Amino acid sequence: MRRLWRSKLATLGLIVFATILVAGAAAPFVISPSVVRDVKFDAKLTPPSATHWFGTDDFGRDLFSLVLLAAHLDLRAALTVVLSALLIGAALGAIAGLVPRLDEPLMRMTDVFLSIPSLVLAMAIASVLGRSIGNLSIALIFVSWPIYCRLMRGQVLSEKEKPYVKALRTLGVGHGRMIVRHIVPNTVFPVIARAPADVGLVLITMAALSYIGFGPGPYVPEWGSLVAAGQTYIFQAPWLVIFPGVAIFLTSLSLNLVGDWARDVFDPRGRS
Amino acid sequence: MGFLSYVGRRLFFLGFVLLGVSLVVFFVLRGMPGVDPLAAYIAPGIPISQEALNALRRELRLDDPLPVQYVHYVANLVRGDWGYSRTAAQPVLTALLGRLPATVELAVFAVVLSVGIGVPAGIVAALRKDRPADVAVRVVSITGISFPVFWLGIILQLVFFYYAGQLGLPRLPSRGRIDETLALISPVSSVTGFYLIDGLLRGNPAFVASAARHLVLPAFALSLISLAAIVRIMRASMLDVLRQDYILLARSKGLSLRRIVVRHALRNAITPVLTTAGTTLGILLGGAVVVETVFSWPGMGSLAAQGILNNDSVLVVGFTLFVATMMVVVNLIVDMLYAVVDPRVRY
Numbered sequence: 001m002r003r004l005w006r007s008k009l010a011t012l013g014l015i016v017f018a019t020i021l022v023a024g025a026a027a028p029f030v031i032s033p034s035v036v037r038d039v040k041f042d043a044k045l046t047p048p049s050a051t052h053w054f055g056t057d058d059f060g061r062d063l064f065s066l067v068l069l070a071a072h073l074d075l076r077a078a079l080t081v082v083l084s085a086l087l088i089g090a091a092l093g094a095i096a097g098l099v100p101r102l103d104e105p106l107m108r109m110t111d112v113f114l115s116i117p118s119l120v121l122a123m124a125i126a127s128v129l130g131r132s133i134g135n136l137s138i139a140l141i142f143v144s145w146p147i148y149c150r151l152m153r154g155q156v157l158s159e160k161e162k163p164y165v166k167a168l169r170t171l172g173v174g175h176g177r178m179i180v181r182h183i184v185p186n187t188v189f190p191v192i193a194r195a196p197a198d199v200g201l202v203l204i205t206m207a208a209l210s211y212i213g214f215g216p217g218p219y220v221p222e223w224g225s226l227v228a229a230g231q232t233y234i235f236q237a238p239w240l241v242i243f244p245g246v247a248i249f250l251t252s253l254s255l256n257l258v259g260d261w262a263r264d265v266f267d268p269r270g271r272s
Numbered sequence: 273m274g275f276l277s278y279v280g281r282r283l284f285f286l287g288f289v290l291l292g293v294s295l296v297v298f299f300v301l302r303g304m305p306g307v308d309p310l311a312a313y314i315a316p317g318i319p320i321s322q323e324a325l326n327a328l329r330r331e332l333r334l335d336d337p338l339p340v341q342y343v344h345y346v347a348n349l350v351r352g353d354w355g356y357s358r359t360a361a362q363p364v365l366t367a368l369l370g371r372l373p374a375t376v377e378l379a380v381f382a383v384v385l386s387v388g389i390g391v392p393a394g395i396v397a398a399l400r401k402d403r404p405a406d407v408a409v410r411v412v413s414i415t416g417i418s419f420p421v422f423w424l425g426i427i428l429q430l431v432f433f434y435y436a437g438q439l440g441l442p443r444l445p446s447r448g449r450i451d452e453t454l455a456l457i458s459p460v461s462s463v464t465g466f467y468l469i470d471g472l473l474r475g476n477p478a479f480v481a482s483a484a485r486h487l488v489l490p491a492f493a494l495s496l497i498s499l500a501a502i503v504r505i506m507r508a509s510m511l512d513v514l515r516q517d518y519i520l521l522a523r524s525k526g527l528s529l530r531r532i533v534v535r536h537a538l539r540n541a542i543t544p545v546l547t548t549a550g551t552t553l554g555i556l557l558g559g560a561v562v563v564e565t566v567f568s569w570p571g572m573g574s575l576a577a578q579g580i581l582n583n584d585s586v587l588v589v590g591f592t593l594f595v596a597t598m599m600v601v602v603n604l605i606v607d608m609l610y611a612v613v614d615p616r617v618r619y
């Protein structure tokens with residue numbers, strides 16, 4: 001019953017995320033970039049209508065277009081961050097699991113990183129690097145890799161001890177071939193299973209950081225900055241806050257639904 | 273192994289982690305490729321003489337090799353010299369400590385809320401495993417972690433402050449820690465810096481009531497960050513305990529389910545929740561940056577957020593170091609609480 005429910009929810013999540021992803025990917029090709037600079041003060045703060053689905057902002061710009069353009073930026077950045085963190089973390093984790101000499105230093109390094117709340121560390125890094133989406137992404141990669149490193153190391157360590165590895169070794173399978181062909185393919189899925197929920201988390205963290213001031217400014221649409229810009233008019237034009245927020249919420253909810261299911265399927269420890 | 277040697281080992285580990293944290297923070301401040309470390313110390317747009325720059329370079333020992341700089345940096349940290357914040361117009365450590373009670377009050381309230389909601393919800397989900405109530409708890413908790421907290425905070429202000437006021441309903445305050453008029457008419461001098469406690473100590477019920485009302489919305493918004501984790505852990509841990517033999521024994525003795533859960537299972541199942549509550553406190557301190565900004569809460573987080581807008585990296589990095597230190601210490605305390613709650617824990 002529970003599994004069925006979950007897979008239904010996961011399917012729903014997948015459909016919603018795929019829709020947002022396609023919309024975000026297509027946005028810059030469908031929507032003219034001039035929308036961003038198309039300031040019309042006589043049309044400012046108009047409520048949602050047939051012509052402007054999400055209403056217009058304080059510059060008189062069409063909010064629907066801005067939210068879609070922001071989807072492109074936010075999704076691309078969040079996916080880049082998680083993919084990079086996954087690759088770096090999994091590679092270092094595999095090294096830690098395979099090379100005993102490097103295990104201890106790498107693990108102590110992840111201890112330190114994991115002892116600082118990721119939003120706070122990302123904040124420090126981004127603040128030193130300077131405010132931009134690129135620097136924000138670098139900061140988020142910095143704080144996101146250790147968890148993958150831990151996961152991968154654990155997987156590799158337990159995989160290494162399995163009988164088939166010893167069997168293959170006695171059959172004369174070389175070290176490199178063993179790692180590339182057998183250990184990594186068998187260990188990587190539970191690590192990847194964490195990624196969908198992580199994309200959701202990174203997305204929310206990124207939006208939060210750009211809300212508090214790391215945002216790219218009014219001429220580059222980004223979800224968190226759109227919320228921040230709309231907050232000034234919250235009682236007058238609540239749609240300016242509501243729609244970008246709903247976009248973040250739906251994206252992250254859909255990713256969490258998929259992630260919950262993925263963790264259940266790929267992580268043997270999570271099974272009940 | 274005795275408790276004391278366990279504490280000793282943990283303190284050693286704590287020292288090690290703090291050293292690691294200071295290394296990371298030092299690297300962030302001075303070692304970033306392509307970033308001039310001096311930039312963090314000077315206000316952008318304000319002309320500064322070459323002599324002053326040189327003096328600053330000497331003071332920060334920027335011409336020394338990095339390891340020497342690091343030793344110097346850590347020595348300063350230990351002495352309490354965390355640098356000067358342009359944003360607060362105060363030394364960093366003074367500014368952070370001054371705003372610590374506001375943040376702690378908010379974070380503790382949020383932890384209390386998320387444990388208060390999360391523990392019963394987790395128990396219900398475990399007892400009704402795979403039934404609609406369990407599914408409902410799951411869906412609600414996944415929805416909870418999917419909310420961008422800053423956005424939720426603004427929506428709460430919209431509903432409970434603005435719309436409630438429009439409809440003539442009692443509204444909840446949307447910004448600050450206290451009703452400012454009240455604070456002028458009947459001020460409460462600071463003892464601990466925690467408004468609830470100070471109000472009680474000075475016997476000022478109106479002050480306490482106002483402080484409590486101001487806490488509701490931001491603490492609720494913040495609690496959502498940890499709520500899902502607490503529910504999940506409580507549910508898993510309760511399921512685990514309910515499978516144990518002594519529960520079966522209690523059942524076969526004919527004890528009521530309520531008594532079994534409250535007297536036997538909960539005490540054993542709560543330990544992992546304690547750890548989670550401890551670790552989430554750190555995450556909540558991070559979340560506080562965002563929530564404090566939304567609710568104009570005068571804590572460390574909103575100060576750090578202002579620091580970002582001012583390019584005041586000395587403050588922002590100091591805040592990171594402060595939060596990391598707090599988190600490490602809190603985790604140590606939580607681990608020690610284990611022994612009190614669960615006597616089975618051996619060191």
